[in-house]
Amino acid sequence: MGEAPDDERTERTSVSDRIYERLLAMLIDGEIEPGQRIRVDAISRQLGVSQTPVRESLLRLEAEDLVEKKHLIGYSATPRLSAARFEDLFEARFLIEPFCSGLAAGRHQRGQIETITRLAAEMRDGYESGELSYGAFARSDAELHRALIDATGNGYFSEIFAKLHAHLQLFRLLRDSSVTEDALTEHDRIITAIRTRDSEAATAAMAAHLAASRSRLRKAFDQHQQQVREEPSQAS
Numbered sequence: 001m002g003e004a005p006d007d008e009r010t011e012r013t014s015v016s017d018r019i020y021e022r023l024l025a026m027l028i029d030g031e032i033e034p035g036q037r038i039r040v041d042a043i044s045r046q047l048g049v050s051q052t053p054v055r056e057s058l059l060r061l062e063a064e065d066l067v068e069k070k071h072l073i074g075y076s077a078t079p080r081l082s083a084a085r086f087e088d089l090f091e092a093r094f095l096i097e098p099f100c101s102g103l104a105a106g107r108h109q110r111g112q113i114e115t116i117t118r119l120a121a122e123m124r125d126g127y128e129s130g131e132l133s134y135g136a137f138a139r140s141d142a143e144l145h146r147a148l149i150d151a152t153g154n155g156y157f158s159e160i161f162a163k164l165h166a167h168l169q170l171f172r173l174l175r176d177s178s179v180t181e182d183a184l185t186e187h188d189r190i191i192t193a194i195r196t197r198d199s200e201a202a203t204a205a206m207a208a209h210l211a212a213s214r215s216r217l218r219k220a221f222d223q224h225q226q227q228v229r230e231e232p233s234q235a236s
């Protein structure tokens with residue numbers, strides 16, 4: 001089999017990218033639930049493409065820990081985070097994000113802090129007008145946290161952070177959480193510290209935000225676990 005001509009290969013890549021984005025959105029929106037089987041033939045029919053881009057996308061999602069492949073069964077969406085994985089995820093975030101916020105305070109470019117400030121302002125506007133759903137909040141929060149990491153200028157940190165898929169995992173876990181004003185105030189503290197190039201304050205503010213966010217989500221997580229335990233007994 002020879003190499004595909006360049007334009008053919010580019011076209012295939014863009015179809016594959018589009019399918020990847022579509023599958024990612026389906027995982028985020030719960031169209032594909034955690035643990036649900038993903039059939040390559042059904043997805044390719046549903047999206048009107050051949051099986052090749054679907055398989056390519058699933059390989060990418062598998063590398064990102066969002067789907068898993070089992071022998072003889074095929075692909076399924078990874079299960080919801082367990083309590084242990086939830087704690088592990090925050091442990092990893094505690095290692096990366098406060099350190100990166102400190103770096104960003106020392107190094108950020110003007111355009112980067114403007115982007116970060118705009119994202120925070122959009123979140124506050126949405127919150128104050130009552131139009132910010134938890135889903136929209138999670139997406140904007142993901143963008144904001146990514147922009148803070150990018151402001152270090154160190155691409156390795158951006159890659160490591162992207163690999164965690166922290167917000168996607170948390171959103172899949174707790175889709176019906178509510179947005180609190182506290183989170184917005186915590187963001188403002190981080191941003192002020194970065195803007196004034198105060199590395200120590202930026203590190204501390206991000207650590208405080210993660211600690212507060214973890215305890216807010218832990219509470220919601222415990223309630224969710226409680227419901228899961230209660231449901232089977234109601235059925236019997």
Ligand SMILES: [Zn+2]
Binds near residue numbers: 141145183209
């Ligand atoms: Zn946040």
